[in-house]
Amino acid sequence: MKLFLDTANLKEIDEINKWGVLDGITTNPSLLAKEGKIGFEAHVREICNLVDGPVSVEVTSTNFSGILKEGREIASWAENIVIKVPMTPDGLRAVSELRYDGIDTNVTLCFSPNQALLAAKAGARFVSPFIGRLDENGQDGMILIAEMVKIFQNYHFNTEILVASVRHPRHVTEAAKLGADAATIPFDSFKKLIGHPLTDSGLEKFLSDWKNAKIK
Ligand code: G3P
DSSP states (O other), X not given: OEEEEEOOOHHHHHHHHTTTOOOEEEOOHHHHHTTOSOOHHHHHHHHHHHOSSOEEEEOOOXXXXXXXXHHHHHHTTOTTEEEEEEXXXXXXXXXXXXXXXXXXXXXXXXXXXXXXXXXXXXTOSEEEEBXXXXXXXXXXXXXXXXXXXXXXXXXXXXXXXXXBSOOSHHHHHHHHHHTOSEEEEOHHHHHHHHOOHHHHHHHHHHHHHHHHOOOO
């Protein structure tokens, strides 16, 4: 399972990247806005230099020609950029067109299995189901993941299921059990993947036993 970090923060990317398990980055307009006064292009280029894997960058145009123009421009900034496109008729149309140009896409704001089916048929490289927002809306995000995995297996789609809007480590475990291709995880939840109190107390005991040992 691929693990992506859902952030536009360079420090967070650098810290997790050092673990050697990071497969890529996803950003969105809200995450970039959180970084304050930055140059959009310069910042995206910095992120792309930090990681080898795909870096999703979202367009803010909503009409077909605007999405295409913006997508082509952003994609020219680095080899590993994936253009994030909203799940709309214009967005879907742009996915097919960008694919023709050899530009990878990530269809975002996916909340239903039929939306995912359409993104796969259009030829998106990734589709991003927002499970946390579904849970908060009184639905079960994991049901969507299970349905998507089944549909994509039935028809051998190559589009990767990139579980997004992750709220806690259990979301990652459940997504992995269901066979999702990837999850994009916020920094705080990513750090929680590695922690366990028994690991901490176990290490403490090993080290104190070693310190008191009579081994030469
Ligand atoms: O980046 C897309 C998605 O992960 C955003 O999640 O936390 O805004 O629901 P969130």
